[in-house]
Every structure is written in C-alpha cells, then in structure tokens.
Amino acid sequence: MPSEFQAPANVTLRPPVASLGPLGWLRANLFNSWPNTILTLLAVWLIVRVVPPVFNWAILDAVTGQQSAAACRAPGAGACWSFLSEKWRFILFGLYPPDQHWRPALVVLLIVTMLIVSCDRRLWGWALAAIWLTGLAVVFLLMAGGIFGLPYVDDTRWGGLPLTLIISVVGMVLGFPIAVALALGRRSELPVVRALCIGFIELVRGVPLISVLFMASVMIPLFLPRDVTIDKLLRAEVGYALFFSAYLAEAIRGGLQAIPRGQYEAADSLGLTYWQKTSKIILPQALKLVIAPMVNNFIGQFKDTSLVIIIGIFDLMMTAKTALSDPAWLGFYKEAYLFIAVIYFGFCFFMSRYSLWLERHLHRGQRR
C-alpha cells in the first residue's frame, strides 16, 4: 500500500496549480476578511470619485494644438495643453538661444546615457570615473561653446532641465569622493582628521540647504579680494556638493560600521597597506551594504536642486515659474507643474527601481 504514495525517484514533482477562477481570485484577495472588504469598497469609491473628473480634465475637455490662451479660458475647458505646446522649449531650456537648443538637448541625452551606462557593474571603478570626467567635460564644451565654431553661451543663460541635471550630476560626482573621504576620516585613528571630519559633518547637517546656498552666493564673495569673482553657478554647485557630501558620508559610515573586525584583521595580516585595505576590502563591501540609503540620498539631492531657485539660478523649476509669469498665459499652474513633476518623477523612479534591482543582483550568490 504505501508504495502507491511514493513518487518514482527520477520524477520531479511540480507545485500544484491553483485553479481559482476570477471569482475565486476576487474572494481570496479582495474580500477574504471584513477589514479587507471595507478597504476594497473604499478603494472602489475613491476610484469612481477621482478617475472620471481627471480623465475629463486631462483628455476629453482638454485644449490641444496651437490654440490661444483665450480658448483655454473658455467655460468648460479642461487642461490647457496648448500652454505646453507654446512653452515647452522655454521650460526645458530656459533662456538658452533658441537656434542653439540642439546643444542642451544633446547634453540631456548625454547625461541620461551616462546614467544608464553607469548601471553596468563591469564598468565600476576607474573606468566609470573616466567616463564621467570626459562626459562632463563634453557637457561643458557643448553648453558653453566658444570653440569648434560653437557660439559662446554665458552660463547665466543656461537653464531648465540640462541645468538641473548638471547641478545634480556634478553634485554627485564631486560629492561622492568627498563623502567617502569624510566617512573614512570620521573613523580615522588620527584625532585631528577625525575632529575635522566630525566638525564638518555636524556643522553642515545642522543648517538647511537654503542657508548653505545663500552663504555660497552672498558670503563667499565677501571674503574674496574685490577683483576676484567666482561664477555664481560654480559657487552654488560647490555649496550644494559639500552639503550632500555630509549626508552621504553618514550613509557610508553606516556601511563601514557594519564590516566585521575580522575583515580588517585579515587584510592587515596579509600586509596590505591602509589604502589597499580600504579600497580593495572595506569600501567595496561597505558601499554595497548602503546602496539603498545612498540612492535615497541621490533622489533627495536631485529634487533639492529646485532650491537653487532662491539664488536666481534658472533650473527647471524656475523656468516653469517664469513661463507662468508670461502675461499672455497667466494662471496655467496645473499644466506647468504637472509637466515638470512628470520629468522629476521619471528620473527619481528610474533611480529607485535601479537600486532595488541592484540590491537583489549584488547579493546573489554571495551569502555569508
């Protein structure tokens, strides 16, 4: 009798297939308990209340094509996409000379490409650093011009999405090595180094970004000789990179603390120098542990570029606001902010999905 229940040794059994059917699925997932049933009904009610009006506004009643503001102000008119048709180039590229818009467009493409290329782990290391440094040099050549027959464009005329991306990406490229140095310095055995790093980190974390930006734009010139002027964008960029390096340093320190003492001792016992030990053993493991908090930092940092508006730099947020102040097109806030929100969201969502994928990918085959 018992032999009936034994599967032949060479047959692998498949898991049983659940055959619920749509009704069964509904019952199992949406109505399996009282609280769940209430939540389901609430969700349905919300969808019924929200989706049709939004649909009407955005699509059915929307004003599209090259129409005037008057058409958008007609009673019963929905979203004014004509506003975006009119203004999208200004919002994306700001005051950059319109006949040269291909340059910032190419810059955006280049930065996005570099971001995607950076996702390939085989390039991590010096190759990636080289890609970014040359990439950023090309970005500046394209934006500023004055060489290879490209007309010169002063950085006071840069604006919109390329500027937002440049501020953010340069902030990451400058801020990351500073953050690593700060995190290492904070754990240094040299008291002076340690005190300096702790002092810097705590000082920066104790003030809001806005005040750092103000200091960078207003106070730094006070300390410089009268005939020396540093570009406003550069000042903002340095303040911004330093600000984020302090936060990033704390995230990285968390990773450093999680590395067991045995790893340091094994590296020491092989005769590795401090820098060999740090770069080959400690940092690779520590950074891997803190990918999620680091990406979290990058996302916050990307969105906080919008604060440079207060020192009069023409980022994406500022161009949208300026587009809104055109007397002919006053009042189309929803359309303008929705437009830039979609752009911000696209970048942040990409970063967040990538970090999730990376975490799963990195831990594969490396259980401890």
Added chain:
Amino acid sequence: MSIVTESIAGSAEGSADMVQLIDMHKWYGEFHVLKGINMTVSRGERIVICGPSGSGKSTLIRCINRLEEHQQGQIIVDGNELTGNLKQIDKVRSEVGMVFQAFNLFPHLTVLENCTLAPIWVRKIPRREAEATAMKYLERVRIPDQAHKYPGQLSGGQQQRVAIARSLCMTPRIMLFDEPTSALDPEMIKEVLDVMVSLAQEGMTMICVTHEMGFARTVANRVIFMDRGEIVEQNNPIEFFNNPRSERTKAFLSQVLQH
C-alpha cells in the same frame, strides 16, 4: 628546497630564530593580559600553545604580527623588531601568515581572488603568475575545483582550507594559527588538520593555538602551556603530556583529556 631558503635567510640575518619575545608585556587598559613573556621559536619549529580560556593565547600570537600592540619588552620577527614603524610592520605582516578561528575570508571576492589579492598588491606579482601560484596552493589544500566560487558558497572546512591557501600564497616564513578548527563541525576538523600536518611535514615554522591534543602530540616540537598571561610550562609533547610538572598544567590536562 629547504636548504635553499635556509641559506638565504641565514645569510640575511645570521640567526636561526624566527621569533623572539623578550620580557614582553601587554595591557588592555588597566588589565595586564601578558606578563613578561619570554619565548624563542627557531626556524622550522612547530609550537602548540594551549591553556584555559582567557589566558592570553590569542593575544600572544596576535602580538607577533602586531594585530595587537605590546607596551613593554621586545618582539623580533625574522630579525625585524616590531616598533611603531609602519613600514616595518607591513613588512613583518607580509612574511607572517595568519589563520583565524572565524576564517575571515573576503566575502565579495572569489576564492581565487582571495588568494591573489595580497600577492598582486603587496608583492607586485603579475596577475597570471599570482593565479598560477594560487591554483597550486588550492590544489595542495585539495579544493582547486572551488576556485571561482564565493566563500559563502563553501562549507566551513573548505573555507578554512582556502584561508590557509590564502596565507600560503604570500610564501610566509612562519604561520600563526588561532584555534583554526574550533569553529568547525567535527567531520570537517580532520580535513583542516590534515592540511596543517602536511604543512608541518614540509618544514613550515608554525605557532598554533589549539585544543586538538592529538595534533599537538603528533606534530609539535614543543607544547607551551599558558595561564593568566604567563607561560607556566613548556616541554616536548611526550614529556608535557606524560609528566606535567605544575599543578595548573595537571588540572588543565585532566580537563582537556577527559573529552
């Protein structure tokens, strides 16, 4: 082979002593862990250190490659005295292999990379050559087929053998072992001890903290018994096990040998 290394080393420093500890003291804060250790290890000698938990065995051998700093007395390893001089410390460390109780392999590197890292970066050996050497030592510890796995994919015994191979790749002049088998399941202890015995038979200078008394009997030239930060007794294994002189040694042996 051994004649060659001996003649080179002999001409370099003119002394047969690999390790010399002279009245060495160490404190952890106020706590006096090692109280005047005097000890000499000659080239090719195999020392087993035993003693109750907390007697300072780990601290002693960790001082020999400066994982711990001593505060008084002298430690001389292959003619180099350990002082605050960092260059000197790195030099000594690259000549001294160490195997830990917890293996301490680098989990983000493959077995082969674990073995080639230090030869490539410390010894500046070309990668291909380092890999060939590493494969040779992985064969000696009988796991060449695992070379491209990560440490986390190996059993404890396999990991410890990789750790031994990793040390050997630096062609150390002396190997330190700190309870290399006490984190292992019984069936894996033998595979690690076998590797250590074969190392001993090839003339490697070894200092080994262990409670494997069978290993001490067959391999050691000398067994050192420590208690409360002092060397209480040392002798060849036959005398040590058959005629222990001090009461503390007798008490310790009766406990250890019961199992």
